[in-house]
Amino acid sequence: MMKPVFEIRMVKENLDLSMAMMQAVQEEKVTAKQLFRDGPEDMFIAFAVDNDGPDQQELSRRAANQARAAFALAVIQTQRSLDRVFTGSPLDEENPDLQAAxxxxxxxxxxxxANLFTPVWDCPPEYRRRFEVRPISLLMDAGELHGKGLSWDHVGGLAQFMDLLVYLANWVDDLTEIQPAADAPRYTALQATVEPETESEIVTANPDPAWTVDGPTSRFVVEQCEIGNNHLILAKDLYAGFQEWCRETGLDDVSQRSFGMQLTAMGFQRRRRGRGKHWWDGIRLMAQTTTRDTLVERRPLVANGRTGGHYEGYQTKLPT
Known part of the structure; x- marks a missing residue:
């Protein structure tokens, strides 16, 4: 079996590569066209939408998902590696910095x-406190995190999380793996104290925008948009709302292409629906009432209810 220190270092390397790939895709240093092949026998990876060929936004979405998966793997495997070295609860650790880490x-x-792609903080009551790892300047206040969507910012950012992996790997490298007796109790990460629930808690199943994107796009989503699995909006309307908001706030906007790629990196999906229009799923402007189930769109009426050979009027169902 591989030593715990090597396991931690390997998942860190995997996360390093995933983040580098996501950044390269967002900067279009790696493009969907480069990875696309015309024939199925030669196809490496096809990032196609509606069979129209390679799509950079689809590649960006998948790169962001890969980064989230690499982060989740790093967390889970690191904890498993720690469980092979430490037998007691983290709170019982004598060294204050190691305890915090x-x-x-x-x-x-x-x-x-519990949820790899849309994790929500699950903090047992005794862990709802402030933790500081002084050698790597990591500070996390878990007092108010329970029930909130996980953001890398909660641990000081992704670079700080990388430092945490290195710090723990160095500790594990100096320790001997413990093999407890068969009848000895052993603490594992799955033995957390669970707080009795007095009422059900509703949590939005969407990633925190701060996970992947910073800047005006992320701020616009947080301040001007509603997130929900049943929400949707025309791509042109969302971008128009973003431009208007930038003018009102004095912030510099970004191109529509860059805006779309950043939304994709945040976990939203753009789809082409009826009449070739593009829609963003899972998001809408705060003043908007459009949902996936009830899209009411008023269209100009002409003689006999026709425009261009197609019946128009009130469209109560969204074409797919």
């Missing part, structure tokens, strides 16, 4: 293990 990783694992 183990507690942060324990909470991340407790959160990510």
């Amino acid at each position: 183990r507690c942060v990783m324990f909470l991340l694992n407790n959160t990510v293990f």
Whole structure:
């Protein structure tokens, strides 16, 4: 079996590569066209939408998902590696910095293990406190995190999480793996104290925008948009709303292509629906009432209810 220190270092390398790939895709240093092949026998990866050929936004979405998966793998495998070295609860650790580092990783694992792509903080009551790992300047306040969507910012950013992996790997490298007796109890990350629930809690199943994108696009989504699995909006209307908001706030806008790629990196999907129009799924402007189930679109009426050979009027169902 591989040593715990090597396991932690390998998942860190995997996360390094995934983040580099996502950044390269967002900057179009790696394009869908480069990865697309015409014939199925020669196809490496086909990033096609509606059979129209390679699509950069689809590649960007998949690269972001790959980064999330690599992050989840790093969390889960690191905790498993720690469980092979430490037998006691993280809170019982005597070294204060190591205690904080183990507690942060324990909470991340407790959160990510239940839902890899849309994790929501699951912090047992005794862990709802402030943790500081002084050698790497990591500070996490878990007092108010329970029930919130996980953001890399909660642990100081992705670079800080990388430092945490290195810090724990160095500790594990200096310790001997413990093989407890068959009848000895052993603490694992899955033995967290569960707080009794007095009422059900509703959590939006969408990634926190701060996970992947910073800047005006992320701020626009947070301040001006509603997120929900049943929401949708015309791509041109969402971008127009973004441009108007940038003018009102004095922020510099970005091109529609860059805007779309950043939304894709945040986990939203753009689809082509009826009459070739593009829609964003899972998002809408706050003042909008359009949903996936009830799209009411008023269209100009002409003689006999026809325009261009097609009946128009009130469209109560969204074509697919």
